[in-house]
Amino acid sequence: MKLADLLALTPLKLFTLQIVAHCCLIGTLIYGSYFELIVVMFIYFLTGCLGGTITYHRLLSHRSWECNKTIEKILVLFSTISLSGSAISWVSTHRKHHRYVDTIKDPHSPNHKGFFKMHYMSMFESTDIKYAPDLIRQSFYRFQHKYYFIINIVWAIFMVLLFQDVYAIAYAWLAPAALLWSLTSCIITLSHRQNKTHNDIPLAVLVWGEGYHDNHHNNPKDYRFGKYDISAKIIDLIKK
Numbered sequence: 001m002k003l004a005d006l007l008a009l010t011p012l013k014l015f016t017l018q019i020v021a022h023c024c025l026i027g028t029l030i031y032g033s034y035f036e037l038i039v040v041m042f043i044y045f046l047t048g049c050l051g052g053t054i055t056y057h058r059l060l061s062h063r064s065w066e067c068n069k070t071i072e073k074i075l076v077l078f079s080t081i082s083l084s085g086s087a088i089s090w091v092s093t094h095r096k097h098h099r100y101v102d103t104i105k106d107p108h109s110p111n112h113k114g115f116f117k118m119h120y121m122s123m124f125e126s127t128d129i130k131y132a133p134d135l136i137r138q139s140f141y142r143f144q145h146k147y148y149f150i151i152n153i154v155w156a157i158f159m160v161l162l163f164q165d166v167y168a169i170a171y172a173w174l175a176p177a178a179l180l181w182s183l184t185s186c187i188i189t190l191s192h193r194q195n196k197t198h199n200d201i202p203l204a205v206l207v208w209g210e211g212y213h214d215n216h217h218n219n220p221k222d223y224r225f226g227k228y229d230i231s232a233k234i235i236d237l238i239k240k
Contacts, residue, residue, distance in 0.1 A: 009086055009148040011123040017083055018123075021178035024170040036171040039163075043081075043176035049208040051078030052180060053231045054238075057210070060087055060135065061094045064223035065235050073140060081155045083177035084184075085123060086145035088135050093122075095131040098220060102195045110189045119185040183207050204228050 028036055055075040058064045067075075076087060084090055093107050100106040107125040110118040117124075135141040144151065152173070159172040183206055191198050191213035203211030209229030210216075216225050224232040 009089070009145060013149065014083060014085060014123045015121065017174075018120075018178065018181055021083060021174040021181070024174040025178035025182075028171050028175040032171060032175075036167075039168075039171050040175050040179065043172055044179050046078040047082035047176055048180045048184070049231055049234065050075055051080075051082050052084060052184060053208040053210055054235055055079050056084070056087060056090050057094065058223045058231070058235065061091045062220050062223075064221050065239065067238055071238065076140075076144065077151075080144060080148065080151050081173060081177070082180050083152070083174075084181065086148050087141050088129060088132050088145045089127045091135060092127050092129050092131040093125060096128055098217070099131075101197070101217060102192060108188045108192070110192055111195050115189050119189045122185070122188065184210065187211065187213055199226065201228065 025040075028040060032040070055072070056079045059067070059072065059075070079087065079090075097106055097108045102109055102111060104112050106112065108118060108122060113125075129136060156169045156173050159168040160166055162168070163172065183203075186203055187207060187210050191200050191203060191211065197214040197217045199214045200211040203213075204226060205211070205228055209225045209231040212226035212229060216222075223235050
């Protein structure tokens with residue numbers, strides 16, 4: 001088997017890494033120092049707010065705001081190290097979710113596919129890349145998809161060198177990735193209930209404004225979701 005095949009982005013590899021990441025999150029919460037917990041939260045801000053919410057979701061999936069390509073690529077790096085998948089796979093799935101929301105064809109429907117699967121195993125839903133033709137046409141996003149795990153390995157090595165601590169792999173990469181997966185999955189499983197979307201203010205605070213999920217589905221082209229939407233405020237700062 002070629003090295004490229006071993007490093008290729010697959011749902012099983014992503015799932016396995018997330019299992020390890022969740023173990024690291026539990027260990028860090030129990031045994032981590034205050035400094036390590038601060039690093040976890042800071043990386044969670046980079047990956048969850050700047051990466052997932054602002055970039056994967058509002059910039060790439062819905063094109064609800066614009067920025068220059070240099071800033072976009074930096075923000076995509078934060079998304080990459082979150083272990084949420086490549087932009088092509090994430091955006092494809094999310095756009096399909098909006099097209100078929102809360103129906104049997106919705107790749108993120110807990111009502112049709114089960115709470116457990118949608119919360120922990122949503123990466124196994126098939127990706128239909130026809131929903132992201134704009135990203136596929138760009139070499140940058142093809143590169144990110146092809147070398148997804150290599151980029152993550154480079155980040156892990158960089159964190160070890162930066163902090164001079166091998167455990168930085170846990171608290172500066174894996175634990176924040178697990179925290180992001182666990183909280184954003186709550187948007188999928190909790191904010192979609194009784195076959196309709198809901199606004200959940202606690203989740204809006206915890207997940208950078210994403211908890212205003214009903215507002216978002218009613219107007220997906222608006223990057224401002226609600227009152228406590230910190231991501232919208234950061235987008236306003238970037239736009240200025």
